Amino acid sequence: DVKVTQSSRYLVKRTGEKVFLECVQDMDHENMFWYRQDPGLGLRLIYFSYDVKMKEKGDIPEGYSVSREKKERxxxxxxxxxxxxxxxxxxxxxxPSGVYEQYFGPGTRLTVT
Amino acid sequence: ELKVEQNPLFLSMQEGKNYTIYCNYSTTSDRLYWYRQDPGKSLESLFVLLSNGAVKQEGRLMASLDTKARLSTLHITAAVHDLSATYFCALTSGTYKYIFGTGTRLKVLA
Incomplete structure (x- = not known):
């Protein structure tokens, strides 16, 4: 079974803080994605990575950056x-080939106050 | 640009009834996915449909794909309360761009 884990389920941060959200997968997948999900807006792609140190902007990259130093993270x-x-x-x-099926982590609900 | 439209957005149905969720899309796509999401949880993959006429079934859910009509359906047979969730369809545009529908929130009433 593919497992995708995320570092926190719930996070509360203050305005202006630097926030790190981490994701780890254990299936040696090349492609990894970050989405945000908001009511009425569905899932929107923030960033995508197809290999270590490689990244592509998604639909809403402003205010975010990503890092992929190891394949699994x-x-x-x-x-x-x-x-x-x-x-x-x-x-x-x-x-990156075959059915391109995505496997999702449990999600992190972030609140910024 | 690939656009995905799901309907209905909300569906309230009685246990034991049948219903269909529709997923229409605007341009050609190689793959169509159905996901389930429970409240506060992540997305769980249900089906992957790869070709015209593809049909897949799991329990009370059956998904089909008509690429000529650019339409996929998720049919629910004899609904039970445990099927209450939000269902998303998604398609790929290129090798990494996944476009999601807005979701159908299903509530099955006992």
């Missing part, structure tokens, strides 16, 4: 958290 960084970044953050991984 993909971190999302909020350089200076703002209240409009309060959301559910979902990490996913997938293989």
């Amino acid at each position: 993909f971190s999302l960084i909020l350089e200076s958290a703002s209240t409009n970044q309060t959301s559910m953050y979902l990490c996913a991984s997938s293989t």
Whole structure:
């Protein structure tokens, strides 16, 4: 079974803080993704990585950065958290070929006060 | 640009009834996915449909794909309370771009 884990289920941070969200997958998948999910807006892609140290911007990268130093780990960084970044953050991984099925982590509900 | 539309957005149904969720999309795509999400939880993969006419079934859920009509359906047979969740369809646009529908929130009433 593919397992994708995220460092925190719930996180409360103050405006202006630097926030790290970590995601680890154990299936040697090349592709990893960060999404945010908001009511009425569905899932929106923040960043995508197809290999170590490689990244691509998604639909809403502003205010975020990512890091992928090891294949199994993909971190999302909020350089200076703002209240409009309060959301559910979902990490996913997938293989780069075949059915490209995505496997999601449990999610991190981030509240910025 | 690939767009995905699901309907209905909300569905309240009685136990034992049948219903269908529709997923329409705007351009050609190679793969269509169905996911389930329970409140406060992450997305769980239900089905992957890869070709025109593909049909997959798991328990009371059956998914089908008509690529010519650009339509996928998720049919629920004899609904039970445990099926209450939000269901998403998604398609790939390229090798990494996944476009998700807005989801259908299903509530099955006892």
